[in-house]
Amino acid sequence: MKEQESDAATVDTAKPSVIEVNDFSFAYGEKQALFNIDMSMNEKEVTAFIGPSGCGKSTLLRCLNRMNDLVPIAKITSGNIEIGGVDINHQDVDVIELRKRVGMVFQKSNPFPKSIYENIAYGLRIQGINKRSRLDEVVERCLRGAALWSEVKDRLNDSALGMSGGQQQRLCIARALAVEPDILLMDEPCSALDPIATAKVEELISELKEQYTIVIVTHNMQQATRVSDKTAFFYLGKLIEYDMTEKIFMNPKEEQTEAYVSGRFG
Numbered sequence: 001m002k003e004q005e006s007d008a009a010t011v012d013t014a015k016p017s018v019i020e021v022n023d024f025s026f027a028y029g030e031k032q033a034l035f036n037i038d039m040s041m042n043e044k045e046v047t048a049f050i051g052p053s054g055c056g057k058s059t060l061l062r063c064l065n066r067m068n069d070l071v072p073i074a075k076i077t078s079g080n081i082e083i084g085g086v087d088i089n090h091q092d093v094d095v096i097e098l099r100k101r102v103g104m105v106f107q108k109s110n111p112f113p114k115s116i117y118e119n120i121a122y123g124l125r126i127q128g129i130n131k132r133s134r135l136d137e138v139v140e141r142c143l144r145g146a147a148l149w150s151e152v153k154d155r156l157n158d159s160a161l162g163m164s165g166g167q168q169q170r171l172c173i174a175r176a177l178a179v180e181p182d183i184l185l186m187d188e189p190c191s192a193l194d195p196i197a198t199a200k201v202e203e204l205i206s207e208l209k210e211q212y213t214i215v216i217v218t219h220n221m222q223q224a225t226r227v228s229d230k231t232a233f234f235y236l237g238k239l240i241e242y243d244m245t246e247k248i249f250m251n252p253k254e255e256q257t258e259a260y261v262s263g264r265f266g
């Protein structure tokens with residue numbers, strides 16, 4: 001027990017871990033963005049990434065579904081990331097399949113310039129699923145899952161661009177659910193939302209964790225305490241401390257964590 005307490009990146013857990021980050025280092029060209037990150041994230045829990053701007057939160061998040069493959073100078077410099085025991089960067093891994101399993105919601109909602117219905121149906125249509133009854137069923141399930149159904153059920157054919165910002169963000173969450181992911185990555189999903197829309201998305205996150213493993217990057221300390229089970233604090237590309245959220249905010253082990261969560265830097 002003592003030994004475990006001395007390891008900042010080890011968290012006791014009853015649930016099986018689904019994401020394992022092992023000695024993972026990552027660079028953009030000559031710029032080292034992440035240094036030897038070791039952590040595991042658990043099934044059906046919410047893990048928050050916090051830390052000052054530029055500390056590598058989004059980089060690690062994007063590595064979890066290989067979004068950084070799109071950056072030509074980006075490279076892994078040590079270690080690996082396993083999801084469900086599979087090294088996600090192995091040459092045999094189909095990145096499209098990976099991204100179906102590991103969905104992503106971005107900072108700024110980005111609905112397609114299509115109807116509300118088609119925003120959700122799109123992910124199925126590109127898989128060749130066009131049967132109306134099947135699409136209807138998925139659209140309803142996802143909109144209900146994203147707590148949006150009652151607000152939009154009478155205007156499914158209206159443009160998604162006519163929705164409020166908060167509704168658009170929940171639509172993007174619904175769209176991510178359509179391909180039945182196991183994991184949802186959220187990169188500051190509420191930063192463009194007002195407090196009421198933020199509360200709705202946070203409530204939704206708490207509901208979604210019944211079914212999904214969620215990793216969220218947030219600059220909002222209160223949000224991390226409200227929605228996450230565990231919190232990882234990063235600084236200058238290093239994982240400084242990773243523990244139960246309550247512990248990170250109420251009784252952190254590291255001085256840097258204490259300084260950050262109490263607003264003394266960052």
Ligand SMILES: Nc1ncnc2c1ncn2[C@@H]1O[C@H](COP(=O)(O)OP(=O)(O)OP(=O)(O)O)[C@@H](O)[C@H]1O
Pocket residue numbers: 028031033051052053054055056057058059060071
């Ligand atoms: N596409 C890129 N090309 C080059 N460097 C990058 C790229 N993306 C991020 N970086 C650099 O990697 C480091 C980590 O950036 P990252 O965006 O992961 O930090 P962050 O903690 O998410 O910051 P923020 O809170 O401001 O979003 C920074 O120094 C950043 O400048």
